[in-house]
Amino acid sequence: MLSPKQLDEMARRVSEHLPGGLREFQQEIEKNTRTAMQSAFSRMELVTREEFDAQAKVLARTRARLEGLEQRVAELEARLNAEEGSGGEQPTAE
Template identity: 50%
Template sequence: MIDSKLLDDLAKRVAGSVPVGLQLLQEDLQKNLRSALEAGLSHLELVTREEFEIQRAVLLRTREKLEGLERRIAELEADTRPSAD
């Protein structure tokens, strides 16, 4: 889930960048932007950096095992081929 502080900060930045004439509505705009951001981001399948790094490590180990198995199969196939004498 997205950090609430991050959403607040993003909403403040966007609301702070509105033209001067609209800054009277800044607080209301900030609340609405935060709600819109939260709703929009909730539909995305986001993961934390920690979850991403864990899955990355699992994938790397799996890839290494697969490469090892592929090498082993190639060795076994080479051992079982009839010689061309």
């Protein structure tokens, strides 16, 4: 999310580009612009770069673990199929 200082700066820039007749309402326009931008940004559910990077790292670790587990399952299935094919004992249902 943007800091209040960043929102103030953006609102100030918008108000600076207003025609001369509207500049007398500059403070009110800055306040309304800041409020409108803050509302719009909160509805977008934005995250900071730090939050994004942290979640990207979590996702990378999770993906690596999933790939390891998939490989392990494939090895266990291959071993089970090899045992079944060689006439190994089959588990009995009781």
